Amino acid sequence: MNEDFNENVVSLLQRLLPLISSIVLLLLAYLPVNVAAFNNMRPDLGLACIYFWVLHRPDLFNLTSIVVLGIVDMVISSALPGASLLAYLTMYVLLYNTQKFFNAKPFVVIWYGFIALSLATLIVKWLVVSIYYSTFLPLSMLMFCYLIGVAVYPLVSAVLAFVQNKFIQDEAL
Amino acid sequence: MKRRRSLFLHLNQLKLLAKKFALVILFLAAIILMLLNKNHSLVLERTSGSATGAAAAVVEVLVIPAKILARGYDYLAELKEIKKDNKILQEENRKLRVLQDKYKALEVENRLLSELLNYVPLPEVGFVSARVVAEESNAFAHAVLAYVADANVAKGDIVIADSGVVGRVDKIADKYAKIILITDINSKIPVMIEKTRVRGILTGDNTPMPKLIFVPLDAEINVGDRVVTSGVSGVFPAGLPVGQVVAVSKNEIKVKPFVALEQLEYVRIVKYGLDGLIQTQESDTK
Numbered sequence: 001m002n003e004d005f006n007e008n009v010v011s012l013l014q015r016l017l018p019l020i021s022s023i024v025l026l027l028l029a030y031l032p033v034n035v036a037a038f039n040n041m042r043p044d045l046g047l048a049c050i051y052f053w054v055l056h057r058p059d060l061f062n063l064t065s066i067v068v069l070g071i072v073d074m075v076i077s078s079a080l081p082g083a084s085l086l087a088y089l090t091m092y093v094l095l096y097n098t099q100k101f102f103n104a105k106p107f108v109v110i111w112y113g114f115i116a117l118s119l120a121t122l123i124v125k126w127l128v129v130s131i132y133y134s135t136f137l138p139l140s141m142l143m144f145c146y147l148i149g150v151a152v153y154p155l156v157s158a159v160l161a162f163v164q165n166k167f168i169q170d171e172a173l
Numbered sequence: 174m175k176r177r178r179s180l181f182l183h184l185n186q187l188k189l190l191a192k193k194f195a196l197v198i199l200f201l202a203a204i205i206l207m208l209l210n211k212n213h214s215l216v217l218e219r220t221s222g223s224a225t226g227a228a229a230a231v232v233e234v235l236v237i238p239a240k241i242l243a244r245g246y247d248y249l250a251e252l253k254e255i256k257k258d259n260k261i262l263q264e265e266n267r268k269l270r271v272l273q274d275k276y277k278a279l280e281v282e283n284r285l286l287s288e289l290l291n292y293v294p295l296p297e298v299g300f301v302s303a304r305v306v307a308e309e310s311n312a313f314a315h316a317v318l319a320y321v322a323d324a325n326v327a328k329g330d331i332v333i334a335d336s337g338v339v340g341r342v343d344k345i346a347d348k349y350a351k352i353i354l355i356t357d358i359n360s361k362i363p364v365m366i367e368k369t370r371v372r373g374i375l376t377g378d379n380t381p382m383p384k385l386i387f388v389p390l391d392a393e394i395n396v397g398d399r400v401v402t403s404g405v406s407g408v409f410p411a412g413l414p415v416g417q418v419v420a421v422s423k424n425e426i427k428v429k430p431f432v433a434l435e436q437l438e439y440v441r442i443v444k445y446g447l448d449g450l451i452q453t454q455e456s457d458t459k
Contacts, residue, residue: 031232032307039308039435040311067199070203076225077313078315080313082207083313086207092196126312129313137313137358137379138380139312144311145312
């Protein structure tokens, strides 16, 4: 009885691990760093997490996880409420329809995929928020955020791959 | 048997349809959230307020290891400079004592003259120092989250740092305050050029340098002019230093804030007791 309970808890935690790791990474991007250059170059780690998990473990990272991640970002951020959720859903839709091109491909191909999809997603978000404020938001800042996001993707991917290989066992699920 | 099978097929189709619609519904929900924000919905503000409190607490826990490392490094670096700093501080202290005496004399003189003129003084200023626990600076928002504990802080309170205006409190979330910086797209501050008293509005555009708008066409504004709050609208008192004009072109005037907004560690949330224009929906309905 006790063993069953423990097994269930472990299994549940393993199922939630992609979401938990994504939330932790998402919040890390908000840490104060007192470095002027870094402060204006904060990547959108949520997009990288969604890309990684939907591509590698779509069974553990579904639409609900994306909504939760979008809500977490919405409550911590001062940006327009709903804009992050919209961006994450866009990433999900784009990835869902192009997944077959990246499955079982070398890392470089997957990275190229992230380069293309994150750009499309950020442009959609930029357009929606620009329409809301009736003014074009600074593209330079968006591009900074995008390029840094692309640059750190291998690192994010390595961290999440470590989490996946170390803590998520298929037979327990 | 056939009926059961067709019912099963229908159910499956419905499930698939619901799955497809889920995405559409979620997209619509995201758009509705944006529109609700335009109406300054009280429900949205309250819900997000309490949720932000919980999320900010997690960020604060995450920040601990990074802070310990940074403090350790700073401590070692400061040890070298401590003797030199001590000498400078002693000299500064001596000068400040002289200034303090002058200030006291001026204060008395000012009080006497104010009494003669029947001058109505500004309300008493109260302030709270708050530690910054989270920062955000990108194309979509420029804001910080500060820990205010149980201090009496309200939406619209002014936030300043050692060298000038930082922004204003946008939301109170449990023990945290969401502060929008003067560089944020939602920030609009009535300001004036200190020397010429030309008035305008300093508006953020999510870049590190906000711009000056609604300035008279014939106004003479030069690079290097100091920008201070004008006190118009009654949210910010007049004379608080904001920034310096760094670029003047036909289309826009750019201002560089005096405060290094990207390196905020502590801020002061000040209550000037002014009845400004910022009102919540709650106060509107009262």
